[in-house]
Amino acid sequence: MPEWWTYTLSDFLLFSPRTYYRLIQRHNEAVWPAHLVTLILGLVIAASLARPSAQRGRVVSGILALIWIWVAWAFVWRRYATINWAAGYLAWLLGLEALLLAWIGVIRGRLAFGWTPDATGFLGIGLIGLSVLVYPMLAPLLGRGWHQAEVFGIAPDPTAIATVGLMFLVGGRARSALLAAPALWCLAGGLTLWAMHSPEAWLLLGTALSVPVGIGAKRRPTQGARGRPAP
Template identity: 50%
Template sequence: MAEWWSYRLSDFLLFSPRTYHRLFELYNAAIWPAQAAAVLLGLLMLGLLRRGGPVAGPAVAAILAACWAWVAIAFHLDRYATINWAASWAAAAFLAQAALLVWAGVIGGRLSAPPRLDAAGRAGVGMVLFALLLQPAIGLLLGRPWRQAEIFGVAPDPTAIGTLGLLLALAGPSRWVLMVLPALWCAATGATLRAMSAPDAWVAPAAALLALVLTGWQGLQRRRPS
């Protein structure tokens, strides 16, 4: 029996890269036109963030919760679980994130749109735009067909990155708690893509690290006496 340190990430992979990307192709075909609606919801959240007001924070939290619940059920349970037994645990985590967003942002009102975005908040908006518009194009640049694109609101990776960006742009005492599960997913999906030797394996972990660093910096800036 080989020693445990002789194993590589790829030894734990339960599916081939072709099977993984084909999964997205079948999923996208089955849920169309939900992708278009999800992108419009993403743009709506940016509009709410810019407009501000007392409704913006709860509305963004409610939309994000719906996206996380959709991905939990429609993707993880109905699709990903057919090739990966751990998908049921991922679904539970995504449903937990949806519940946290409802609890903190909708019921508790602990998220709000700041009157003015600071540098970190603007970077958060940039992350959202990346998740909405640029991340789906990564696969095309790597030679995968557009039918396998991962879309914000219905696929897990851009949903997690976009959520981190929105939380970075929002204000409220619950942001750190709400960033935990999206950041953990970014690390997990990075490991999965790394095991598949995917060139874009670094994207989600890098986005999570950036969001966490900027949130920490943002907190320090706000504690400084004016």
């Protein structure tokens, strides 16, 4: 019997890379043309970020809540859990994320999305661009074809990256609770992809590692005109 330190992540993988990406392909084929709906919702989010307001913050929060309910049920619970027993627990975690978005962002209106020209603001916009524009291109670029592309609002990986990016554009303490679930998904998904020797692993792991950095940067006070911390 091999010693425990000789095991690698690949030894604990419950499925092959071919099975995983085939699962994504079947999901894409089953839910099409829902991709067009999520594209429209993404454009609404972009328009809301361009002209932020309290009401638009509720709109963005509501869209994210609906998307996470959809992704948690349609992909994670119904499909991914058939090849990975842990996915069932993650589906409940993502469902909790949707409920928190609805309560904090929609009902209480405590999420005001707005870009600021600082490190966290640039990181947030960069992650959103990565998830929406770059991530769907990875499948064809890596030779898997468009049928296995992972799209924001359809697949959990780009949706989690986009959610982290959007939370970096929010001030206040409420966003910390909303970063937990997407960060945990990025960590778990990144380790899974690493075990499959997939290059996308670095994008998810990098996103997970950026969360404590982003939270710390937002909490660091900036100096106002009179040398006092700005509110």
